[in-house]
Amino acid sequence: MDQENDYKITHLADSFEEFIRGLEHESLYDPDEDAEDLEDDADEEETDHKGSFAGSVLLSKAEWDKEQLIRDLREEWGIVDEEPDEGDEDVENSDDAVVMRVGNMMLIVTLFHGHIPDNEAEINAENNYMWPEAVEVAKAHKAHIMVAVLGEEEKLLERGKLFTKAMAVCCKQKYATGVYTSGVVFEPRFYEGLADMLKKDELPIFNWVWFGLYRSEGGLNGYTYGMDVFGKEEMEVLNTDAEPEELRDFLASLASYVLACDVTLQDGETIGFSADDKHTITRSPGVSLPEEQMTLKIGYEPIKGDPEDDDDSIGMDDVSYHIENLEEKELPIDPINAYNHMAIYLRWCMEHDLMGGKFLAEHGEVVNQVKADPGNTDLRTFIREELFGCLFSALFNQKGRAFAHYYYGEIDAPYYPADIDDYALKYFGPSRYHSNEFQQEAYLFIPFDEDYYQAMAEVIEERFTNWQGQDFDEDTLEPSEVAQAIMEYLDCECTYFPSMADDDPIMSAYSYARRLGVREGFVPVLIQADDETQLECLVMNADPEHDADFYEFDLKTVEEYRKKMLSAPIKDGKAILEELTGQRKEEAEDDDLDWDEEVLGEMEGGEPNDRFANYWNDDTGMTYPLILAKIPVKNPWEIFAYLPFGNWNECPDTPDLMAVAKYWFEQHGAIPAAMSHDELEFELPTPISKERAMEVAVEQYGFCPDLDQNEDGSIGSLAAVLWQSTVWYFWWD
Numbered sequence: 001m002d003q004e005n006d007y008k009i010t011h012l013a014d015s016f017e018e019f020i021r022g023l024e025h026e027s028l029y030d031p032d033e034d035a036e037d038l039e040d041d042a043d044e045e046e047t048d049h050k051g052s053f054a055g056s057v058l059l060s061k062a063e064w065d066k067e068q069l070i071r072d073l074r075e076e077w078g079i080v081d082e083e084p085d086e087g088d089e090d091v092e093n094s095d096d097a098v099v100m101r102v103g104n105m106m107l108i109v110t111l112f113h114g115h116i117p118d119n120e121a122e123i124n125a126e127n128n129y130m131w132p133e134a135v136e137v138a139k140a141h142k143a144h145i146m147v148a149v150l151g152e153e154e155k156l157l158e159r160g161k162l163f164t165k166a167m168a169v170c171c172k173q174k175y176a177t178g179v180y181t182s183g184v185v186f187e188p189r190f191y192e193g194l195a196d197m198l199k200k201d202e203l204p205i206f207n208w209v210w211f212g213l214y215r216s217e218g219g220l221n222g223y224t225y226g227m228d229v230f231g232k233e234e235m236e237v238l239n240t241d242a243e244p245e246e247l248r249d250f251l252a253s254l255a256s257y258v259l260a261c262d263v264t265l266q267d268g269e270t271i272g273f274s275a276d277d278k279h280t281i282t283r284s285p286g287v288s289l290p291e292e293q294m295t296l297k298i299g300y301e302p303i304k305g306d307p308e309d310d311d312d313s314i315g316m317d318d319v320s321y322h323i324e325n326l327e328e329k330e331l332p333i334d335p336i337n338a339y340n341h342m343a344i345y346l347r348w349c350m351e352h353d354l355m356g357g358k359f360l361a362e363h364g365e366v367v368n369q370v371k372a373d374p375g376n377t378d379l380r381t382f383i384r385e386e387l388f389g390c391l392f393s394a395l396f397n398q399k400g401r402a403f404a405h406y407y408y409g410e411i412d413a414p415y416y417p418a419d420i421d422d423y424a425l426k427y428f429g430p431s432r433y434h435s436n437e438f439q440q441e442a443y444l445f446i447p448f449d450e451d452y453y454q455a456m457a458e459v460i461e462e463r464f465t466n467w468q469g470q471d472f473d474e475d476t477l478e479p480s481e482v483a484q485a486i487m488e489y490l491d492c493e494c495t496y497f498p499s500m501a502d503d504d505p506i507m508s509a510y511s512y513a514r515r516l517g518v519r520e521g522f523v524p525v526l527i528q529a530d531d532e533t534q535l536e537c538l539v540m541n542a543d544p545e546h547d548a549d550f551y552e553f554d555l556k557t558v559e560e561y562r563k564k565m566l567s568a569p570i571k572d573g574k575a576i577l578e579e580l581t582g583q584r585k586e587e588a589e590d591d592d593l594d595w596d597e598e599v600l601g602e603m604e605g606g607e608p609n610d611r612f613a614n615y616w617n618d619d620t621g622m623t624y625p626l627i628l629a630k631i632p633v634k635n636p637w638e639i640f641a642y643l644p645f646g647n648w649n650e651c652p653d654t655p656d657l658m659a660v661a662k663y664w665f666e667q668h669g670a671i672p673a674a675m676s677h678d679e680l681e682f683e684l685p686t687p688i689s690k691e692r693a694m695e696v697a698v699e700q701y702g703f704c705p706d707l708d709q710n711e712d713g714s715i716g717s718l719a720a721v722l723w724q725s726t727v728w729y730f731w732w733d
Contacts, residue, residue: 055181062143105151125185168195223288319389339380354400466504473499483529534677541644565641573663581702606720614679637661
């Protein structure tokens with residue numbers, strides 16, 4: 001986009017008003033309801049679109065599956081019509097509209113036959129520098145589904161969330177080709193994927209706000225488009241020497257903070273992202289946006305100054321999210337519980353001298369009280385009344401901010417809210433944790449006492465120690481060719497981890513994925529990313545025609561293999577293990593070995609095994625690059641349909657792997673969790689009993705005669721490991 005070009009973003013608010021008028025004309029919407037909302041929209045200037053949540057999903061064919069849309073709203077997001085009007089025949093008999101009452105909001109979804117007028121979609125598609133095909137897709141659309149959300153103005157975030165959920169559901173329609181909203185046309189998969197952030201209680205900022213970038217003589221420029229829908233002024237950054245990705249992320253961080261914490265930035269103030277920078281805020285007529293629209297110009301180059309004098313900073317946590325969930329789900333607990341986890345984190349930081357100078361100057365007496373009598377200091381009221389229910393990075397000193405960015409930031413790193421959730425899982429147990437009693441908010445029900453604090457303080461301390469000693473292999477920061485090929489083969493959501501000195505981020509992400517997978521229907525597995533032999537094995541089993549050139553596998557053939565494996569009856573895992581054990585006995589007899597004395601031996605010695613081993617590189621002392629794959633299967637034994645790594649030498653083939661894994665899961669809760677081309681590790685919730693250890697050790701020896709866990713080569717020493725361990729390790733030579 002060049003600055004000299006015409007301003008291309010047209011306003012969805014115009015289409016929004018036409019949409020509502022059309023609904024009134026066809027008697028699909030009661031104009032008396034939310035009349036004040038509509039009048040406000042009509043009275044405001046064209047550049048003021050506060051509360052105008054409207055957008056369209058483009059269709060290549062003028063057809064939709066209305067029943068599927070209603071079903072997807074319910075199954076994907078739990079959205080149902082809370083006040084169905086059975087007497088409204090026009091709504092009931094209309095094939096082209098869905099109108100729902102959701103809380104205090106109204107969701108309206110309508111199919112429009114024909115092109116969006118005035119070439120509006122294709123004109124705005126030119127703004128999407130991330131999707132080259134956007135313009136052609138927009139030109140080709142034959143119809144569109146328009147989505148609008150009305151409701152109380154003070155609940156703008158909730159309206160935005162409902163709007164995004166509905167738009168994401170429309171993306172699932174058979175003929176959906178593009179998403180027109182926020183002054184741009186998105187790829188449906190892109191929009192739908194970002195909408196999933198709502199499932200993690202994060203804001204889908206890139207669905208709500210478009211971050212435009214263009215070059216001028218002065219350098220790279222950026223602007224937001226979509227903030228005004230939330231009643232916030234748009235922001236611009238002008239004439240920088242930044243890289244495009246850096247500038248986009250800078251604006252995205254600002255927008256997230258402003259919306260999440262409901263902040264109003266003022267002319268003449270500064271805003272800071274870390275302990276040692278400030279950025280000026282100037283309000284003036286738009287440059288990237290129309291001149292008649294006032295925007296906030298954010299200085300990109302930081303102003304150096306006293307690290308403790310920042311006026312603002314990036315938000316870490318906002319209690320309003322947790323209270324909204326509590327109220328929306330009508331959970332029977334005191335709202336003060338929503339502050340529990342924030343109070344624990346703040347107390348730990350106070351005890352470990354991570355608070356900033358400005359905070360100490362204003363609230364030093366609170367810190368002194370915590371240190372003097374920690375067990376009798378409840379910081380929840382302090383956070384509610386003095387910090388307005390939010391934690392900000394500005395509260396902390398430089399080390400505290402850096403640690404918060406690592407630990408209270410992205411979900412793929414060790415993530416404090418995820419650790420809180422892990423504690424809730426352990427505290428209540430899996431059955432109760434996942435039950436309807438807590439409605440996925442179990443952490444709110446944990447008793448706020450000293451035991452809770454001490455348990456979490458131990459976790460935070462471990463994260464802090466690991467963070468200080470972390471190191472990465474810079475040569476592995478980007479996925480290699482084989483890693484990219486493995487992820488393409490898997491064709492599911494994957495997270496790449498470079499080689500690192502401490503596997504804390506890996507295990508944290510895996511643990512979170514394990515818990516999330518129970519709810520969302522996937523099983524996470526850790527896979528060595530640079531293992532070319534692994535890729536060769538996968539292709540050899542699923543697409544043997546390409547095993548000589550395994551980088552050229554046919555994904556359609558791989559998908560057919562998966563379907564075949566998943567649809568076939570599961571064999572008897574116990575019978576397979578008994579047969580394999582019989583073979584081992586025959587081999588022992590052929591080798592003149594006494595089975596009881598020389599093979600079984602005594603159950604003695606053995607060290608506990610509670611950590612995965614296959615991804616450690618003994619030469620470097622660091623992990624191998626890894627892929628965390630979220631395999632889209634319901635049952636853990638089904639992952640081998642996606643990861644058929646066996647069927648060579650004495651390593652079992654896919655049907656046998658599935659059968660044995662099913663048997664061990666049903667018997668012991670064992671889940672296949674990590675693998676390379678010749679190693680496989682299972683994770684268990686608790687070790688097996690000592691009484692069954694020898695029996696299971698014999699099964700494992702039958703399954704994998706190359707086991708090297710045991711010190712003296714006997715099954716007895718393996719059994720001594722098993723009854724103390726939550727990880728089972730297998731290696732085929």
